[in-house]
Amino acid sequence: MAWFKKARTPIAPPAKAQASRVPEGLWVKCPGCSQIIYNKDLATNLNVCPKCAHHNRIGAAERLRLLFDDGAWIEHDKDLVSTDPLQFVDTKPYKARLRATMESTGVKDAVITASGTIDGIETEIAAMEYSFIGGSMGVVVGEKIARAIERAIAKRSPVVIVCCSGGARMMEGALSLMQMAKVCGALARLDRERLPYISVLTDPTTGGVTASFAMLGDLNIAEPKALIGFAGPRVIEQTIRQTLPDGFQRSEFLLEKGMIDFIVDRREMKAAIANALRFMGGSRAAPAPAAAPPT
Amino acid sequence: MPLETLEFEEPIAVLLKEIEALTLLPRTDGRDREIDALGRRLESVRAEIYRSLTPWQRVQVARHPNRPGLEDFIARLFTGFVEIHGDRRFADDHTIMTGFAEYKGEPVLVVGHVKGKDTKEKIFRNFGYARPEGYRKALRAMRLAEKFHRPVIVFVDTPAAFPGIESEERGVAEAIAVNLREMMLLDTSVIVIVSGEGGSGGALGIAVGDRVLMQEFAIYSVIPPEGCASILWRDQAKKVEAAAALKLTAPDLLKAAIIDEIIPEPIGGAHTDPAAAARLVDDVLVRVLAEVSSLDSETRLGRRYDMFRSMGRIGIDFVDEGSPGSSS
Ligand SMILES: [Zn+2]
Numbered sequence: 001m002a003w004f005k006k007a008r009t010p011i012a013p014p015a016k017a018q019a020s021r022v023p024e025g026l027w028v029k030c031p032g033c034s035q036i037i038y039n040k041d042l043a044t045n046l047n048v049c050p051k052c053a054h055h056n057r058i059g060a061a062e063r064l065r066l067l068f069d070d071g072a073w074i075e076h077d078k079d080l081v082s083t084d085p086l087q088f089v090d091t092k093p094y095k096a097r098l099r100a101t102m103e104s105t106g107v108k109d110a111v112i113t114a115s116g117t118i119d120g121i122e123t124e125i126a127a128m129e130y131s132f133i134g135g136s137m138g139v140v141v142g143e144k145i146a147r148a149i150e151r152a153i154a155k156r157s158p159v160v161i162v163c164c165s166g167g168a169r170m171m172e173g174a175l176s177l178m179q180m181a182k183v184c185g186a187l188a189r190l191d192r193e194r195l196p197y198i199s200v201l202t203d204p205t206t207g208g209v210t211a212s213f214a215m216l217g218d219l220n221i222a223e224p225k226a227l228i229g230f231a232g233p234r235v236i237e238q239t240i241r242q243t244l245p246d247g248f249q250r251s252e253f254l255l256e257k258g259m260i261d262f263i264v265d266r267r268e269m270k271a272a273i274a275n276a277l278r279f280m281g282g283s284r285a286a287p288a289p290a291a292a293p294p295t
Numbered sequence: 296m297p298l299e300t301l302e303f304e305e306p307i308a309v310l311l312k313e314i315e316a317l318t319l320l321p322r323t324d325g326r327d328r329e330i331d332a333l334g335r336r337l338e339s340v341r342a343e344i345y346r347s348l349t350p351w352q353r354v355q356v357a358r359h360p361n362r363p364g365l366e367d368f369i370a371r372l373f374t375g376f377v378e379i380h381g382d383r384r385f386a387d388d389h390t391i392m393t394g395f396a397e398y399k400g401e402p403v404l405v406v407g408h409v410k411g412k413d414t415k416e417k418i419f420r421n422f423g424y425a426r427p428e429g430y431r432k433a434l435r436a437m438r439l440a441e442k443f444h445r446p447v448i449v450f451v452d453t454p455a456a457f458p459g460i461e462s463e464e465r466g467v468a469e470a471i472a473v474n475l476r477e478m479m480l481l482d483t484s485v486i487v488i489v490s491g492e493g494g495s496g497g498a499l500g501i502a503v504g505d506r507v508l509m510q511e512f513a514i515y516s517v518i519p520p521e522g523c524a525s526i527l528w529r530d531q532a533k534k535v536e537a538a539a540a541l542k543l544t545a546p547d548l549l550k551a552a553i554i555d556e557i558i559p560e561p562i563g564g565a566h567t568d569p570a571a572a573a574r575l576v577d578d579v580l581v582r583v584l585a586e587v588s589s590l591d592s593e594t595r596l597g598r599r600y601d602m603f604r605s606m607g608r609i610g611i612d613f614v615d616e617g618s619p620g621s622s623s
Contacts, residue, residue: 077615078617079615079616079617080613080614080615080616081613081614081615081616082612082613083611083612083613083614085551085611085612085613086540086541086542088540089540090527090528090536090537090540091527091528108616138607139606139607139612139613140607140613142606142607143607143609143613146604168495168517168518169517170517170518170523170526170527170541171527172517172612173516173517173541173542173543173547173551174493174515174516174517174541174542174543174547174548174551174553175551175553175606175607175612176517177495177496177499177515177516177517178499178553178603178606178607179606179607180472180475180496180499181475181479181499181502181503181603181606182603182604182606182607184472184475184476184479185475185476185479185503185600185603185604186604187476188476188477188479188480189480189600191476192480207496208495208496208517210468210472211456211467211468211471211472211475211496211500212471212472212475212496213472214468214472215466215468215469215472215473216472216473216476229463229468230456230458230462230463230467230468230471230496231456231458231459231462231463235458235522236458236459236460236463239457239458239459240459240460244460248460248463249463257464257465257466258466259466259469
């Protein structure tokens with residue numbers, strides 16, 4: 001659970017009582033309600049605060065475990081690696097940044113693509129990994145998602161993409177921009193094949209990811225209070241020179257503006273997706289009777 | 296309109312001033328010879344400067360206030376332009392302009408960004424930052440072209456899509472995304488010309504086509520150098536370094552197989568001679584349009600898909616470190 005300790009600043013346990021029983025670092029302060037939560041309670045609750053339902057960010061593998069039946073899946077293209085095509089150097093070389101991030105995250109780029117079943121419906125899922133350079137989309141992310149969509153077309157399966165990204169990866173320049181067109185092109189073919197595509201929007205989904213596949217779901221489903229937008233809030237504030245209203249670019253705002261279909265608590269996400277897939281005909285799965293999901 | 300001078304064009308401006316001063320004096324043979332000599336010197340200085348522009352200087356040329364834009368190209372290359380307005384949903388965006396016209400006697404649809412030249416126009420055109428309605432209007436117009444089998448000619452010149460509250464409220468991301476999906480399958484010839492600033496998603500949102508051409512001093516980038524500098528270097532002043540690192544020039548994009556062809560510009564850039572710049576665009580456009588239009592729909596759409604699908608090339612831009620064919 002490395003992602004957990006990195007994402008949240010552990011605080012010291014209260015001086016008395018449990019302090020002796022619980023090792024340090026196992027208490028966290030919820031960013032939603034500021035209450036002190038025992039992290040095992042968070043973990044068993046899919047990293048949703050048991051007190052206020054604040055959705056903490058989770059990793060791509062965790063996401064797949066939560067959606068696929070029996071937490072089982074077949075991963076694809078896990079060894080695709082960017083060559084650093086621009087030989088990009090800012091304050092440090094992109095190549096070094098890539099290698100360091102691979103080591104710290106255990107993945108080779110910012111998305112995991114996999115096949116498995118959701119309530120018995122064979123599905124291709126692409127889940128983005130925010131801890132990998134902000135979940136940014138470069139050539140590898142674009143390629144893996146495009147392949148996942150093409151695989152779905154070949155198998156006549158639905159596609160689910162769990163978005164969690166700051167946008168395009170600057171260090172791959174215009175190539176990363178073009179991944180937007182590449183993935184949307186694959187989605188165009190999926191669409192014409194009348195195969196389902198569900199976009200799951202999680203915190204945060206911004207920039208080039210929002211302006212491409214994130215907004216193109218047959219259904220766009222968001223987690224509560226996720227930041228979802230095109231331009232970053234700071235960029236907008238600089239443009240209009242005023243502070244943004246509370247809740248701007250959050251899931252509830254997008255729902256109000258007509259950009260997403262519904263908001264679902266993470267703990268209900270799998271059931272909501274399965275239900276939607278049944279409406280859309282699932283893969284080869286026949287429309288299921290209300291009781292038993294197809295296998 | 297006075298020609299604004301970029302910093303690195305100063306030696307050119309000095310010569311121009313000298314020539315102007317001499318032409319104001321009474322004519323003599325000696326003076327004519329002097330003017331001729333200065334004229335030749337001017338050409339060679341201009342050629343010298345423009346032969347070795349840095350990426351940041353190219354950014355400045357691409358953004359030059361006198362650079363010919365969509366309206367110049369419409370006036371010089373097309374006849375009988377009729378502008379069509381509105382997205383039929385909310386409003387008429389003033390940044391993205393579209394309409395039908397004739398090109399070499401054949402009906403075509405023209406669409407592109409307009410930045411505006413003087414202050415009043417710039418405000419009206421929102422400085423080239425399109426709102427969601429612009430992208431939706433563009434798609435509506437392109438659908439019209441598709442319905443009547445007319446080619447679409449796109450001119451791209453925008454810093455970015457408009458980053459504002461109403462843009463977000465009305466779904467600028469969705470508008471761009473839908474265009475990316477629908478343009479991929481738009482069943483008519485689409486030729487894209489990046490003529491100025493190809494500013495990230497705001498540019499790409501009308502830039503999916505059968506051929507992507509780029510004028511010599513245009514740029515195409517995932518983020519403006521200033522934005523990249525402030526994020527990665529935490530210092531806007533590093534825009535010069537960022538411009539170089541982003542590989543946003545036409546030769547860079549050709550090398551990355553993102554564009555098909557570079558359209559040459561007059562020495563000194565399109566802004567020094569808009570008529571010549573338009574002729575150079577014309578030469579390439581007429582040929583490319585004929586090539587693309589000769590293809591049947593299936594071939595054309597197949598190639599369009601393959602072109603974008605192969606952006607990010609295995610073995611070049613990424614590698615598979617697992618065993619080949621391990622994807623299963
Ligand atoms: Zn809480």
